[in-house]
Amino acid sequence: MTTSLEGFNATTSLVVNTGFERMLTEKFDVKIGRFERLGLQLFSVANCFVTFGHVSGRSGGSGRSITEMEASFSDSLPLSDEFLVISDLSAHSLLAEHRHVMGDPFIRFYVSYPIYGQDAKLVGCIRLLDYQTRELTENQHLLLADFATIIERELALGVIYQNQIELVKQNRNLKRESLIDPLLGTWNKVAIARSLKIEMERCSKAQKPLSLLFVYPDQIDDLRAVHGAALSDQLLIRTVSRIRSCIRPFDALGRFGSDQLLIVLPGASHLVVMAVTERIRLAIMTHPELVENVETTMTICAGVVSTDTYPDADPELLISLAEKALLSARSAGNNTVVQAMPGQPDLII
Structure with a gap:
């Protein structure tokens, strides 16, 4: 009578951080x-x-x-x-x-x-x-x-x-899984906000700047209204993929709103974040998407803020400033980037 070990793997090595x-x-x-x-x-x-x-x-x-x-x-x-x-x-x-x-x-x-x-x-x-x-x-x-x-x-x-x-x-x-957006595979709102707080503390201790930017695909609302949620979701997924190709592996990317993406860039100054944002803008704009066999140019609006221009800002204030910068960009028209700077009338809180 020959049997195998029930539930026992002879090659498994267990690692448990205990006294055993x-x-x-x-x-x-x-x-x-x-x-x-x-x-x-x-x-x-x-x-x-x-x-x-x-x-x-x-x-x-x-x-x-x-x-x-x-x-x-x-x-x-x-x-x-x-x-x-x-x-x-x-x-x-x-x-x-x-x-x-x-x-x-x-x-x-x-x-x-x-x-x-x-x-x-x-x-x-x-x-x-x-x-x-x-x-x-x-x-x-x-x-x-x-x-x-x-x-x-x-x-x-x-x-x-x-x-x-x-x-x-x-x-x-x-x-x-509870911290991941199920559609995009990015952090969800809770997770990206927590990541921002953690990275701000790290950068503060290391005396390094931190930047964040909000990205909004300009055409997403109209495409959803005309072609439905399934197609707009696929376009959003591809937008996220292009954004990932433009940022570092340790930069945090999350879905902050329905179509609003938040990117946290530890160690990035206000000059660096503008360069990254421009790279993202061009990556999306220069790669038209095929929508029902018709090439459609996609663009983004972005709101940017950095701790080297707002050294005393806490995470909530930084998010608020970046959101206001995004609203200013969207008001100015498609394919626009606005950086939050002290003294801007529409960014005064």
């Missing part, structure tokens, strides 16, 4: 090797295998090595939920003619004890091998049962922690 980190990050084969060494000492046998169906090749030796021949013998016998003790293999009706009993390495003593998973299904066996005929004492019977229980608990602990790690990953993904 060293134990949990220990590789599966290292754990098994530790149990096998313990089994050798407990039962004074030639070899002890903790097998889940296959141990050949695990030692790294050649197929003619003693250990590999012992492993080959173990692998030739199916996993079994029967507690089996064979004191003399040479006298056994079925195994006496096994090539590793009749020939090298002349195995004589064999024990197999089942290992169960959390669902009470067989997952493996403890195998004891020796070259002398012998009996298993009553005390060794008890030790073997205890030994199997310890291995089962170790496996169960590994599965529990794997499940815990998976839950942590899922929670992180859910948290991330």
